[in-house]
Amino acid sequence: MIGMGILKGMAVTGRNFVGSYFEKERLITVQYPEERSPLPENYRNFPFLIYDTDDPEAGLRCVACKICEKECPPQCIYIVKSEDKKPDYMGKPQFYPAVFDIDISVCMSCQICVEVCPFEAIKMDKVFELSTRERFDALLQRKGELSKSNTYYHNIHPIEAAEVDAKLAEAAAKKKPTAPAAQSSAVTSPKPSPT
Numbered sequence: 395m396i397g398m399g400i401l402k403g404m405a406v407t408g409r410n411f412v413g414s415y416f417e418k419e420r421l422i423t424v425q426y427p428e429e430r431s432p433l434p435e436n437y438r439n440f441p442f443l444i445y446d447t448d449d450p451e452a453g454l455r456c457v458a459c460k461i462c463e464k465e466c467p468p469q470c471i472y473i474v475k476s477e478d479k480k481p482d483y484m485g486k487p488q489f490y491p492a493v494f495d496i497d498i499s500v501c502m503s504c505q506i507c508v509e510v511c512p513f514e515a516i517k518m519d520k521v522f523e524l525s526t527r528e529r530f531d532a533l534l535q536r537k538g539e540l541s542k543s544n545t546y547y548h549n550i551h552p553i554e555a556a557e558v559d560a561k562l563a564e565a566a567a568k569k570k571p572t573a574p575a576a577q578s579s580a581v582t583s584p585k586p587s588p589t
C-alpha cells in the first residue's frame with residue numbers, strides 16, 4: 395500500500411519521541427557542553443606526536459625522517475631535522491625534529507602520516523574543541539603542543555595503543571643481542587649424528 399513506509403517511519407519516530415521521556419537510552423541527544431557522548435575508539439581529528447617516559451623532548455619517538463612530511467597530501471607538515479642526535483627509546487642515537495609544525499587549517503585528517511610513519515611516532519588525536527580567536531598563527535600547531543605522552547594515547551585509543559606497545563616490545567626483543575653463553579653453546583654444540 396502506498397504510504398505504508400512513511401507511516402511506519404512516523405510510528406518509529408513517535409515511539410522514540412514519547413519513549414525518550416521515560417527511557418534514557420531512547421534519548422540520542424546530550425546537553426553539550428555539560429554532557430558529552432563518549433567518542434568511539436576510531437574517532438580521529440588531527441595528528442599528534444607521541445613521547446615515551448615523562449620527558450616530551452627526550453622521549454619523543456619522531457626521528458625527523460620526514461616521510462610523513464613528504465607523503466602528506468595537502469603538504470601541511472613542516473619539519474626541520476636537528477643537527478645533533480639524542481638516544482631514542484632503545485638507546486640508539488637518532489636525529490629529532492628541531493621544528494615540527496602542522497597547519498590544522500589545511501590538514502584533512504586523512505591519517506596518511508600515521509600509516510607511513512615507521513616509528514609509531516605520530517597518531518591521530520580526538521581533541522575537537524580547537525576554536526581560537528586568532529585567525530592565522532593559532533592554526534599552526536607546533537612541536538610543544540603536538541607532543542603528548544604514550545599514556546594519553548592509551549587513554550584515547552586503548553585498543554590501538556596496546557597493539558602498538560606489543561609491536562614495539564616485540565621489535566625491541568628481536569634487536570636484543572643473544573646472550574654470550576647461548577651463542578657459544580650454539581657454536582660448540584655437536585651436530586646430531588645421522589641415524
Ligand code: SF4
Nearest residue numbers: 466501502504505507
Ligand atoms: S592527517 Fe593527512 S592531511 Fe593531516 S597531517 Fe596527516 S597526512 Fe597530512
Ligand code: SF4
Nearest residue numbers: 456457459460462511
Ligand atoms: S612522525 Fe614518523 S614519519 Fe614523520 S618525521 Fe617523525 S618519524 Fe618520520
